[in-house]
Amino acid sequence: MNHVHSLFFLIFTTLILPACGSDNTQSTTSNKSSEAPGFVQLNTHFFSVSCAQSSCHSGEKGAGGLSFDNPKTAYEHLLSGQLSNITAGELGFKLVKSGQPAQSFLLHKLITDSTSLAVEGLGAQMPIGDLQAPGKKTLQAVKGWIEAGAPYDGLDFEADFTTNESVDIYTQCDATDEEGMLACFGTPPNPAEVMRLHTKALTIPAGSELLVCSHLPITPEKDIFFRAMVGHQMPGGHHIALYSAFAPVNSDTPVPCGTGSEMENYRFLAGAFSGGKALVPDTIAVRLPAGQQLVIQSHYINSTDKPITVMDVLDLTLTTPDDPNSIADNLVLNLSEFEIPAQSTGYEVSYTCGVGREIDIYSIVGHTHEHGTLLELEHTSAATGTTLLYSESDGVLMREGGSPVVLDSPLHLVPEDKLTIRCRWDNPFNEVLTYPTEMCAAIMYYTPAVGFLVCGEGDEVPQIFGAESGTPGCQTLDAPGNKNGVGKACTATGGECAENEKATLCLALFDPTANFCSFLGCETDADCGDDAICHPESGSSACVPLICSD
Structure with missing residues (x-):
């Protein structure tokens, strides 16, 4: 069998707080202020609470090279990190400019709403997730720290937190049941113009993040086209993405998905960051492929000390392309x-x-x-x-x-x-x-x-x-397959495998010569059934009929 390419996932349009260049101030962890909070206090009460999530500024190498796991390393980076946001540099920002809060990008990202930042070309408001946003006391502490020369150590302070409810990128909702949560997203749009998709209610434990795929009971019988996608998330949302599944997954329960081999079953269609518009240029139409189950990937960060219940909604603006090009x-x-x-x-x-x-x-x-x-x-x-x-x-x-x-x-x-x-x-x-x-x-x-x-x-x-090919397949055109459906003849977009009990994936999607039904993740030949073997390929495995195994 020809080489089967490993597929992968993509989640679009997150604009993480980047590192910025320093001025001539030399960072030192020995300086201490008797007039303002120091970085030690800010890190203990604020940065480590709101920003040090595993997908953001935590771990060995955080977003933008900034991780709050090691206070001394984080402090040095804040004062001397290299510029990565070109626009911020052109506007005269430094990540932290000692004595100058107005030119400190860190503070600007904390106090400016996402809409204004997007207009400036500076990404999204921090912290991402909207749940543990700094309150007035905390923002004043950050400003006071910079005004005092950004000392490493200083006075203790009491942090306060809020949610940026004035920012409309998130859908606010008090309901926790599915019907009530759907109502929070407003009146459904005209289904002839907009296809609305939604997940079930998702519960994120306190102090954790969630990255799951919800397999919707929707498999288009014919190609559907959309020209725009808007993602709606509730507070804590990081991103939302739309995929189609090569092989359907019959599960009402969202399953973890992210960087592992499970993503080989998914084809990326579009994605949006923190409840925004997807990266779909206005002049094109994107296809929802016939015969492939629709899947929503949801990413949430709950930085609070209580569990939260959320729901994601996608609105797809439908179109009928006049020009196939x-x-x-x-x-x-x-x-x-x-x-x-x-x-x-x-x-x-x-x-x-x-x-x-x-x-x-x-x-x-x-x-x-x-x-x-x-x-x-x-x-x-x-x-x-x-x-x-x-x-x-x-x-x-x-x-x-x-x-x-x-x-x-x-x-x-x-x-x-x-x-x-x-x-x-x-x-x-x-x-x-x-x-x-x-x-x-x-x-x-x-x-x-x-x-x-x-x-x-x-x-x-x-x-x-996903396109037909003139290359002859290894399987005969009328092959019925075994009791699992392995080896049944199929075409890349024909949907012939959808009714099989187990082998619901047509490998012609990946290799035009592999015109048979299969499934991924087998461990032994016995898993595949009669007249088939389990073939390892690119870190995964698939069932292959004997006629195609050479």
Whole structure:
């Protein structure tokens, strides 16, 4: 059987608090103020409570390189961290500018609402999640600390917290039952114009975060198209994403999903950050594929000392494309065969893929995990030479959805053009890091859509997932399969596997020669049933009929 590409997840549009350049102030942990709180007190009562979540400013390498787990390291970074938000630097900000609160990006991100920050090009209000936002006393303590020269130690203070209810990015709701929570999102839109999707009620324990996938009882019988998506989340929401499942999951209970092999079953469609608009350029239409179950991924952070109950809603603005060339799909450069040596710094891999067809690119987002230190995407053409399209150096930021780029105008590519992806990592561990613990992927929207395009190691041009192919399949066209459905003949978009008891995934989605039904995650040949074997592939496994096993 041909190589089956490993798929991956993407969560879009989080804009984490970036590190900024310092002025000439030298950070020292020996200075102490008798007039204002110090960083020690701020970290104890505020930063470690509201900001040190595992997906934000915690762990070995927090978002923007800022982790509050080690107070001395965090303090030094706040006063001398390197600039990563270009716009903030152009506006004269430093992360913390000693003696100048108005030019301290940290304070600006705490006191300015997300709408205003977005207009300025400075991301979202901190802390993300809206639940443990600093109150008036806490904000005054942060301001006073900066005014006093940002000392490491100082006076104790009493922190207070609030929720930014004036900020309308979250849906406020007192109800905890499904019907009552749905009512909090207002009157449902006209279903002829907007498709509304929602999760069940989700409960997040105190002081924890939740990343789950809700499998909706919706599998379109024919392709549906949308031109915009708006995500609605309740306080604590970090992001919401829409996927389709290659193989349906019959579960009413949301299941954990994130960076593991379970994401190989999901195809990313669109995502939104903290209850906002998805990154879908206005001029394209995105397809909800026929025969694939719809899935909502929800990410919440509960930084309070009490459990919270929430719900997510997605509104998809429907469209009927007049021009088939406006239908978009994903083009992905995805590397999965790297091995990052133990205790290594700056380990780098790159791969060049020919475009192979005439297409337009509309947006780009990079994806590594937290040990990534660089992801670049280059375009090379005979006419213009080599151009850097995308560059990001913050692995935590990319893990949480990256910094997406929407091109000012579509980039037109011709078959002879080439795209090169380059990733770099630091590995502090005593063991080798491989896929999917780390990742290297660049994801783009492209038109005209011919299917889900993926290019990985060994591919000269992107391979088409979800499109018919003239390549002969290994299975006979009328094969019924065994009692599990393994080996039943299928086509990439025909839905022939949907009624099988177990083998509900058509592998033709990944490899046009693998025109048979299967399922992932088998452990032994016996799991697959008669006339089939369990075939290991790219960190996962799939059942393969004997006729296709050579």
